[in-house]
Amino acid sequence: MIALLTRDLRLAVRAGGGFGLGLAFFLIVTVLVPFGVGPETGLLSRIAPGVLWIGALLACLLSLDRIFALDWEDGSLDLLATAPLPMEGIVSIKALAHWLTTGLPLVLAAPVLGVLLSLPLEGYLWVLVSLAAGTPALSVIGTFGAALTVGLKRGGLLLSLLVLPLYVPTLIFGAEVARRGAEGLAVQTPLLMLAGISAGVIALLPFASAAVLRINLR
Amino acid sequence: MMLSVTDLAVSRGGVPVLEGVSFALAPGRALVLRGPNGSGKTTLLRTIAGLQPAYAGTVEGAGERIAYAAHSDGLKAMLSVTENLRFWAQVFGTTDISPALRDFDLERLEDRLAGNLSAGQKRRLGLARMMVTGRPVWVLDEPTVSLDTASVALFAQAVRRHLEGGGSALMATHIDLGIPEAEVFDVTPFKASPRAALQDEAFL
Numbered sequence: 001m002i003a004l005l006t007r008d009l010r011l012a013v014r015a016g017g018g019f020g021l022g023l024a025f026f027l028i029v030t031v032l033v034p035f036g037v038g039p040e041t042g043l044l045s046r047i048a049p050g051v052l053w054i055g056a057l058l059a060c061l062l063s064l065d066r067i068f069a070l071d072w073e074d075g076s077l078d079l080l081a082t083a084p085l086p087m088e089g090i091v092s093i094k095a096l097a098h099w100l101t102t103g104l105p106l107v108l109a110a111p112v113l114g115v116l117l118s119l120p121l122e123g124y125l126w127v128l129v130s131l132a133a134g135t136p137a138l139s140v141i142g143t144f145g146a147a148l149t150v151g152l153k154r155g156g157l158l159l160s161l162l163v164l165p166l167y168v169p170t171l172i173f174g175a176e177v178a179r180r181g182a183e184g185l186a187v188q189t190p191l192l193m194l195a196g197i198s199a200g201v202i203a204l205l206p207f208a209s210a211a212v213l214r215i216n217l218r
Numbered sequence: 219m220m221l222s223v224t225d226l227a228v229s230r231g232g233v234p235v236l237e238g239v240s241f242a243l244a245p246g247r248a249l250v251l252r253g254p255n256g257s258g259k260t261t262l263l264r265t266i267a268g269l270q271p272a273y274a275g276t277v278e279g280a281g282e283r284i285a286y287a288a289h290s291d292g293l294k295a296m297l298s299v300t301e302n303l304r305f306w307a308q309v310f311g312t313t314d315i316s317p318a319l320r321d322f323d324l325e326r327l328e329d330r331l332a333g334n335l336s337a338g339q340k341r342r343l344g345l346a347r348m349m350v351t352g353r354p355v356w357v358l359d360e361p362t363v364s365l366d367t368a369s370v371a372l373f374a375q376a377v378r379r380h381l382e383g384g385g386s387a388l389m390a391t392h393i394d395l396g397i398p399e400a401e402v403f404d405v406t407p408f409k410a411s412p413r414a415a416l417q418d419e420a421f422l
Binding site: 002003004007010011014015016017074075076078079080081082083084085217218 | 267268269270271282284285286287288289290291292293294295296297301305306308309310311347
């Protein structure tokens, strides 16, 4: 398991590994929004939490099809399936590797990019907390989508359509935490819902992902 | 422990390709599958490796004892030869990769990225992976594709050593491997009678 994780992380940072793809996309979105909306600080700071969340979500979506596609193309997914690792473990490690290479950098970059959107001072902490609690769910749900579409040529579009509705609850509660935090309101309820969604999908979805992956490998 | 296949029927895309296949493979023995293209050798091997369910019959003594090598080698182009091999060794819980490197003449290529290897060198690395799995039953699908005669000899030697060590090997191939003690099993007589798809494969 550790070997698989280190291999995936090593591949991600080598040439063509796609590390930083999501981060660059996130940067582009948050830089462009002020140009599109106009230099009105009041309006920007009001929409900042939502924009940061949508940017992070789309950046996460961008790299999902790589989770299994590369291993499928070179045949290592077949070989991993016959290895002594449980399939549930393989998909969990894949999701973890995706979060470490995509989700975590987004979480860390969000406060920096918040400056560009004139995020209110109280908001920084809650944007960071909500993304830290929500992005693991994005990676795990995305891994399920990637397992469903593995082996399909140009499966990226289908993957996005399948995964986006599943992302909606995470987005609603995540953005709500960030918004309330920025306005200085109580964040406990949406934060607990968000953490609950993350914990639930981390516990349950790997079983579903493993099942669909087994079917797709036939 | 023997690998025994009893009355096995396999399907591809929901259409049966082989049925009534029975054979046994004892430790120390090798079995070569033969048959024309599309006769179901790959499907049979994938079923025995546990990648897809059989729709009838049983496979015994497989599961965790099998090391499977498919048409593609499962190499990562951006990892070096040693990194690729060491990864598989760790996955299978073994540590020593030097015999595998030596037997497949990969020692001079150790630090080369797998993406920069020639097709034959990649294949050799893919076959070297079998040695680091430490598993007794090798299931090989067309192992000699893109190998030159010298490499085929290296491969035959590795298989022989594996057999001497009490392992066994099941191979689908079209060429003569130079392993005279290997038995030949022709799958052509077991071709399934043509009929429509049995059921939706996803829900087998």
